[in-house]
Amino acid sequence: MIMVNVSEYPRETASQTAGPYVHIGLAPHAAGFDIFEKNFSNVLAGPGAKGERIRIEGRVIDGSQTPLRDVLLEIWQANAAGKYHHPADRQDKPLDDAFRGWGRACSDFETGIWFFDTVKPGIVEGRGGRPMAPHVNLWIVARGINIGLNTRMYFSDEAEANARDPVLNLIEWEVRRNTLIGQRENRAGSAVYRFDIHIQGPQETVFFDV
């Protein structure tokens, strides 16, 4: 029988690519069929969720500047008050029972565009009590991605908070910090943040080893 050496402590299971058919498991309706009664979705904010309604929209672009059309993203964020819906968040801020803060989106099979409908998060306390500017956490998997890519999106209309953000300031190259800023647009009265993620190339997005 093959086993790892029992004298070793357990090691994290290795990642493998999500492959081209990730939708079957994580978003079967996108694969082309209906199986579960309840599906996870890219709509985070139900009717009762508090805060400013926004859409975050973009593409994931490869090293040839071609958008990926088989990518899957997950988003994880605090609510409008800046609190995560999780017991480890002990900040003295209100939870919003209509807002879990998590969603999952697939890129369009033709255009590569994905989006999340959510609310704008508040400021969250960071390490050492330093406030982190409003941001969402993104996790990206697809065929050809061997281990999920972690990044964050910050908001273009939060320039002041962004300038003080402890995570953006960790990035030595100021020019690269801009790759993490979603650009606010007004589209038919709705706020849309445009956020293209470049996996490779001159505009390569900053990814984090979290």
Add this chain to the structure above:
Amino acid sequence: MSERPVAEEFNARDRSLHPPAFAPGYKTSVLRSPRNAPIALQNSLSEITAPVFSADELGPLDNDLILNYAHGGLPVGERIIVHGFVRDEFDRPVRNALVEVWQANAGGRYRHRNDNYIAPIDPNFGGCGRMLTDNDGHYVFRTVKPGPYPWRNSVDDWRPAHIHYSICGTGWVQRLITQLYFEGDPLIAHDAIIRTIPSEGAVRQLIARLDRNAGVPLDSLAYRFDIVLRGARATWFESSVQGQPPMQSE
């Protein structure tokens, strides 16, 4: 000012156990891999929290791939049970983890708009399931053993039989996608995707073992596949006076 224990923090990821982003033997990774080094980021609330799922979000057949897409018959193939424990690097159970699985049918064909392999779709097999781990970190599902299939990488590459896994643990940084392989499959030694993993021990961890104690006599064989997520430990976040994170430009 003294440091104060604030919250759980996760062990740093040992990247030597994982495939690098750029692994040219798996051709698709060439244009889909960052060229810059990822920026190391210590855990904050954004990393140690994660969505919490509840049982009422899942249906009673969600972990039964033999029945959850049956349309008047049963899927073709070897009936198997797959089970195991989701634990962390300190060997503690990860409770209430969301485990999602997907796979090809017994002929190696996926129910997906983009799969046009010659093997037929099975009208009674969807190929996906999901479940939450119990208080021991245990999960179990029932399915048919997936078939191997060819794919375009080298001219004649075949994937060994495998089941894809997605696991959401208790912290965002534990998020993991991987694949289960089956003990004894001769294609494991030839697989370009397994070869992206630099550690032999890490590959062995992805091979499910026949479990003679978990099957159902005259019905199903069983395989055991344990998963390890990053370890969570109580830690000391810096006080607000000392220990500001090092800043590289400010």
